[in-house]
Amino acid sequence: MSLMRQENDFLQAKYGITAWCYDILDYPWERQYRRWRPELLKDIRGEVLEAGVGTGRNLKYYRPDVHLTGIDLSPAMLKRAKKRAGDAQCQVSLKQEDATLLSSIPSNQFDWIFSTFICCVMPDPLQPMAIAQFGRVLKPGGRFRLLEMIYSQNPKERKKQELFAPFVEKVFGARFDRNTLSYLHESDRLKVTNTTFLKKDIYLLMEGVCEK
Ligand SMILES: C[S@@+](CC[C@H](N)C(=O)[O-])C[C@H]1O[C@@H](n2cnc3c(N)ncnc32)[C@H](O)[C@@H]1O
Numbered sequence: 001m002s003l004m005r006q007e008n009d010f011l012q013a014k015y016g017i018t019a020w021c022y023d024i025l026d027y028p029w030e031r032q033y034r035r036w037r038p039e040l041l042k043d044i045r046g047e048v049l050e051a052g053v054g055t056g057r058n059l060k061y062y063r064p065d066v067h068l069t070g071i072d073l074s075p076a077m078l079k080r081a082k083k084r085a086g087d088a089q090c091q092v093s094l095k096q097e098d099a100t101l102l103s104s105i106p107s108n109q110f111d112w113i114f115s116t117f118i119c120c121v122m123p124d125p126l127q128p129m130a131i132a133q134f135g136r137v138l139k140p141g142g143r144f145r146l147l148e149m150i151y152s153q154n155p156k157e158r159k160k161q162e163l164f165a166p167f168v169e170k171v172f173g174a175r176f177d178r179n180t181l182s183y184l185h186e187s188d189r190l191k192v193t194n195t196t197f198l199k200k201d202i203y204l205l206m207e208g209v210c211e212k
Pocket of ligand 1: 011015054057077097098099116122172
């Protein structure tokens, strides 16, 4: 079995358990995220892929004119998202898919790719594969917006993060030391046009365009 399959089988099994109490465990952070989600989605339109849709926390904030495809590796998380799809104002199609393969998705399909917190979960060796797939399925000129969390440069903040890191990794498979931005910079199709921090130097928003 390839390393990639093993990593994803492990994540899928983890989320098979976490899904049952994901929204409760994540709640302390979600109180912050729910203020960001509508802002992050307000200018997104057209054919949209949300990668790692999770329990569907973003669904109700999409504009009514969006055609959304939401994918996730975990059937258990998708089951939760399906319940939330009823609150969406837009057309939603949810499917089990691996962001590193996107095997059911044709090329040049989407105007936007959006994702919150898949990058801190996807193991580093798999990230360039997912980024290559994002480049393949975006239309030329299509845009991406990805939010992740990283280690702060501030020693005090970092100490706090290090305290939480074992819990965050155990429960969500998430880490603060992924290198998504550098993989994006290496992409031959995706160009990063903007990076911003939504809070301190921890919540990193990466935005850009598909050039080819
Ligand atoms: C931390 S959760 C974030 C969920 C949601 N985006 C949110 O903001 O609440 C990460 C999600 O990414 C999914 N995921 C991880 N690796 C994936 C992959 N390779 N392909 C698709 N989904 C993946 C997990 O199953 C999980 O649902």
